[in-house]
Amino acid sequence: MSEIFFEILRPGINTTIQDYGRKYLYHIGVTVSGAMDLRNHKLANALVSNNTQEATVEFAYQGPLLKLKNGKINFAITGDVVFQIIRKNSEVENGKCYKNYFLEQEEQIDIISTKNSVYGYLAIGGGLKLKSYWDSFSINTKANIGPNNGKKFSISEKIQIKNSIEAKGPDRQIDYNNVSNKSIRVIKGTNFDYFSTESQSKFFKEEYSVTNLTDRMGMRLKGSILENKKSTNIKSEGLIKGVIQVPADGNPIILLNDHGTIGGYPKIAVVISADLDKVSQLTPNTKIKFEEVSLEDAENLFKSYLSETNKYLNEIN
Amino acid sequence: MIKNISNLGDASVYCDFGSEVNENINSEVIKYFNYLSQLVKNNKIEGITNLSPSYNKLIISFDLSLTTFSNIKNSLEKIHIENEVKRQSKNVKIPVCCEDKYGLDFERLCKKLKLNKKEILNFYFSKEYFCYMTGFIAGMPFLGDLKKNIRCDRLETPRVKVPKGSVGITEQFANIYTFESPGGWNIIGKTPKKIFIKNQIENPALIKPGDRVIFYEITEKEFLNWNE
Numbered sequence: 001m002s003e004i005f006f007e008i009l010r011p012g013i014n015t016t017i018q019d020y021g022r023k024y025l026y027h028i029g030v031t032v033s034g035a036m037d038l039r040n041h042k043l044a045n046a047l048v049s050n051n052t053q054e055a056t057v058e059f060a061y062q063g064p065l066l067k068l069k070n071g072k073i074n075f076a077i078t079g080d081v082v083f084q085i086i087r088k089n090s091e092v093e094n095g096k097c098y099k100n101y102f103l104e105q106e107e108q109i110d111i112i113s114t115k116n117s118v119y120g121y122l123a124i125g126g127g128l129k130l131k132s133y134w135d136s137f138s139i140n141t142k143a144n145i146g147p148n149n150g151k152k153f154s155i156s157e158k159i160q161i162k163n164s165i166e167a168k169g170p171d172r173q174i175d176y177n178n179v180s181n182k183s184i185r186v187i188k189g190t191n192f193d194y195f196s197t198e199s200q201s202k203f204f205k206e207e208y209s210v211t212n213l214t215d216r217m218g219m220r221l222k223g224s225i226l227e228n229k230k231s232t233n234i235k236s237e238g239l240i241k242g243v244i245q246v247p248a249d250g251n252p253i254i255l256l257n258d259h260g261t262i263g264g265y266p267k268i269a270v271v272i273s274a275d276l277d278k279v280s281q282l283t284p285n286t287k288i289k290f291e292e293v294s295l296e297d298a299e300n301l302f303k304s305y306l307s308e309t310n311k312y313l314n315e316i317n
Numbered sequence: 318m319i320k321n322i323s324n325l326g327d328a329s330v331y332c333d334f335g336s337e338v339n340e341n342i343n344s345e346v347i348k349y350f351n352y353l354s355q356l357v358k359n360n361k362i363e364g365i366t367n368l369s370p371s372y373n374k375l376i377i378s379f380d381l382s383l384t385t386f387s388n389i390k391n392s393l394e395k396i397h398i399e400n401e402v403k404r405q406s407k408n409v410k411i412p413v414c415c416e417d418k419y420g421l422d423f424e425r426l427c428k429k430l431k432l433n434k435k436e437i438l439n440f441y442f443s444k445e446y447f448c449y450m451t452g453f454i455a456g457m458p459f460l461g462d463l464k465k466n467i468r469c470d471r472l473e474t475p476r477v478k479v480p481k482g483s484v485g486i487t488e489q490f491a492n493i494y495t496f497e498s499p500g501g502w503n504i505i506g507k508t509p510k511k512i513f514i515k516n517q518i519e520n521p522a523l524i525k526p527g528d529r530v531i532f533y534e535i536t537e538k539e540f541l542n543w544n545e
Contacts, residue, residue, distance in 0.1 A: 028513075029457055236450075242326055270325055
């Protein structure tokens with residue numbers, strides 16, 4: 001039986017493979033990686049009857065143009081994504097997110113772009129055929145760890161698909177609305193008191209703008225300069241996803257999935273777990289505001305986030 | 318001992334062991350790190366996803382869908398680590414070639430430290446270093462402490478690319494760039510030795526927190542013919 005794969009006719013801007021990411025490796029300097037928008041990653045998998053941990057193709061802004069070779073597949077795309085399916089007779093079908101489709105060999109998926117968001121996910125029924133690195137298929141392009149030599153995909157490369165015997169599955173579809181919320185909830189960081197009282201209140205009152213210097217490692221913001229009255233450096237220590245650190249120039253940086261594992265800038269705040277998916281989806285020039293919540297609130301908000309995710313997953317199954 | 322336990326966000330525990338950087342405090346951090354790693358390995362504690370030891374802090378990340386800050390904090394407060402925890406550290410020897418084409422910052426260092434190259438290297442090679450932590454980039458060791466007379470600030474403008482294998486010094490620390498990376502450390506040489514081998518999944522990092530490291534000088538010929 002011939003291998004089923006996608007031939008990459010156009011790689012897109014930043015097309016990688018992601019799953020839940022890596023664990024227990026911070027202490028040797030290997031970061032977590034994984035899907036930037038975990039809920040959309042899960043929903044894509046569920047729509048093609050996969051386990052939610054299965055690896056998906058993550059793309060940013062412009063996605064890939066993929067041609068299927070040697071088989072049939074069942075796929076779904078999630079996010080706020082414009083895509084088309086180019087059928088064998090050259091007929092072009094406009095795709096709809098949160099719905100599964102069947103694709104035959106020589107047919108193509110053209111992921112044109114994400115709308116008012118950054119990341120989208122493509123899941124294939126039965127999964128992708130990949131080698132795992134430390135129990136994860138996630139590609140970390142900064143450390144070159146993961147499948148495809150740890151690099152984003154280039155033209156003419158292949159994405160191997162597991163030979164699923166049964167390409168057909170039930171038709172699945174949900175109504176899902178990617179709500180973009182400009183208010184980001186945070187918990188005060190361990191160095192909040194390094195900043196002047198004025199800067200502390202500005203941090204919560206004024207708008208910050210997402211800059212172009214934003215990728216899977218982190219998101220640089222611009223706005224009111226945060227004045228540090230104690231020290232612009234701390235002794236280097238561990239970092240986690242969601243930490244908002246402020247270097248000497250006074251502009252905050254939100255750390256995202258491929259962040260460095262240790263760093264020496266003061267931590268003014270940390271984005272709550274419930275808001276991490278939506279932070280990842282913020283596009284450059286978006287104006288955001290930080291809102292302080294307590295640990296208890298954050299824990300409850302995460303419960304609501306999880307139960308909402310589960311509600312959609314149950315709706316699919 | 319942990320001086321203070323607080324939350325960093327809603328999914329990590331921030332253990333503060335003090336504000337100074339010294340071997341005693343760092344050894345305490347590493348002791349807790351090793352102990353908790355064992356608990357995780359043996360499924361004796363639920364929900365921990367990562368442990369980040371550094372000079373004087375230990376950050377414990379966890380999965381908020383499985384546990385909470387107060388659960389982990391309660392477990393931590395019950396832990397009593399006996400002092401005779403088996404020493405897990407080892408000694409590592411690292412060859413370094415210090416020809417000018419690899420030691421990129423001797424001009425700056427000589428000027429700042431008011432020492433010549435030979436003197437700097439004598440001070441550098443005549444010390445055994447302690448690995449406080451690894452990270453920033455995969456496997457990069459933070460080693461200390463440098464002798465006082467060769468301590469120097471970072472470059473004013475960091476390099477966009479520091480070559481892989483470069484050996485650097487800054488303030489009281491020495492390091493090794495395990496990958497090509499941006500960086501601001503003063504580069505004094507390059508090692509041919511593989512410090513981080515990502516295909517060696519079980520044990521990718523040659524140097525681990527708590528290990529002791531000795532650098533020794535090799536000629537360019539030895540550098541170029543290095544074979545592992």
